[in-house]
Amino acid sequence: MTDTADIKDLLLSRIRDVPDHPEPGVMFKDITPLLADPGAFTALTDALAELVVRHGATKIVGLEARGFILGAPVAVRAGVGFIPVRKAGKLPGATLRQAYDLEYGSAEIEVHAEDLASGDRVMIVDDVLATGGTAEAAIQLVQRAGAVVSGLAVLMELGFLGGRTRLEPALAGAPLEALLTI
Template sequence: MIAELLASRIRDVPDYPKPGIVFKDITPLLADPKTFRAMTGEFTRHAREARATKVVGLEARGFILAAPVAVEAELGFIPVRKAGKLPGAVYAVSYALEYGEATLEIHRDSFQPGDRVLIVDDVLATGGTAAAAVEAVRRGGAEPVGVSVLLELGFLSGRARLAADAPGVPVTALLRV
């Protein structure tokens, strides 16, 4: 089963980045080509089932996951970056964090009319970043057809926030904890 395989390659790092936090390290998964390929295959299936025309990856680990999906599905890859990292005209979406505010940006010319976009990231935590990505895609004139993540931290209720902030956008997680 894919969830068991993925879980076996994700390492818990206690007290990182601060005491009391258990960081989910995906680098062992990325280092294992069979597991990385299996994960990419699942995300590619999500893209095809949603009839996506583009794949968005969220900075930074989302780039690592989304780019091979775009290649495998023969779709365009669009990076969503932190503020100030993209040249040219952008749409910017700010969102609240526990400790302040952050901003995501996407190039204004990323999408064509009718584009259907799958958003891929490593972790769904509180849902703020994913909701901002959905808004950025919408500002770009495209239709977000799903958010697919490797790992959902269910105890942080990100799925509920996305349902409230981005109604109608399905969320899929390959693994939930």
């Protein structure tokens, strides 16, 4: 399957809406049906890997937790390394840590600094771009480690939440690629 419209239709058909999750008024986009379908998961992996190759990435940073599920097979398909960005306190040894704000509070993520080096071109991969807080923190971590962000690739962007606008300054001209915009 190579037609972009066909891939988008396939991906959309495998994303389930779950009303009022995790709280009333929220329409959660559940990707587990997509992951359970080998054809759809392969199409998603191939589409994201093509973006990684096109933008010259040498490593993928995957954001906990669904960014791990998507980023690891994309890294294998693209022939690049995979670096997990975890919630604070989950990685052993020395890490770089970055705080960021959530809708209701704050959080921190971290990465092993030695996994990234100057000269690395990093594509950040995640499932959903919402408000952009986690992605912005990941961009800052990659830059603090001395690597270059070659782009951000997501399965879907929730355009109405404004994450793209928030991330444009941090990306400094690197592309933000969303396979689907909802």
